[in-house]
Amino acid sequence: MEARIDLITIFTEDVNAMVRFYRDVLGFEPQQEFTGEQGYVEFKHTGVRFAICNRAVMRDVVGHPSFSQPRQGQPFELAFPCESPDAVDAAYADLIAKGATPVKSPANMPWNQRTALFADPDGNIHEIFAPLASS
Secondary structure, three states, rough: OOOOOEOOOOOOEEHHHHHHHHHHOOOOOOEEOOOOOOOOOOOOOOOOOEEEEEEEHHHHHOHHHHHHHHOOOOOOOOOEEEEOOOHHHHHHHHHHOOOOOOEEEEEEEEEEEEEEEEEEOOOOEEEEEEEOOOO
């Protein structure tokens, strides 16, 4: 095994809603789609591959009980960089206008970033951020 992440997959019960969100709100372009019973979509992305997969597919193929259990808590976060603190504010307003669920409006954080948080249709919370100018 190589210590390198090659693919991030978000598991969901509603592949169509999640694909619409990641395509129409966040701007990811699907490149490989297995719809219907397969319920898997991989998006074009530089670096780490990114996909959405129906939990039922994994339950049926893998058989592990965790794919049948209800999701609890915040299992992961995706963080999207912006060019500047002002760009965080503009991007957040745009994401919310396109249908993202607001979680936390843009704010300067103690770790020297301007950050805002939003959620996808499954309630996964993600952030947009930019470094604050050094003093």
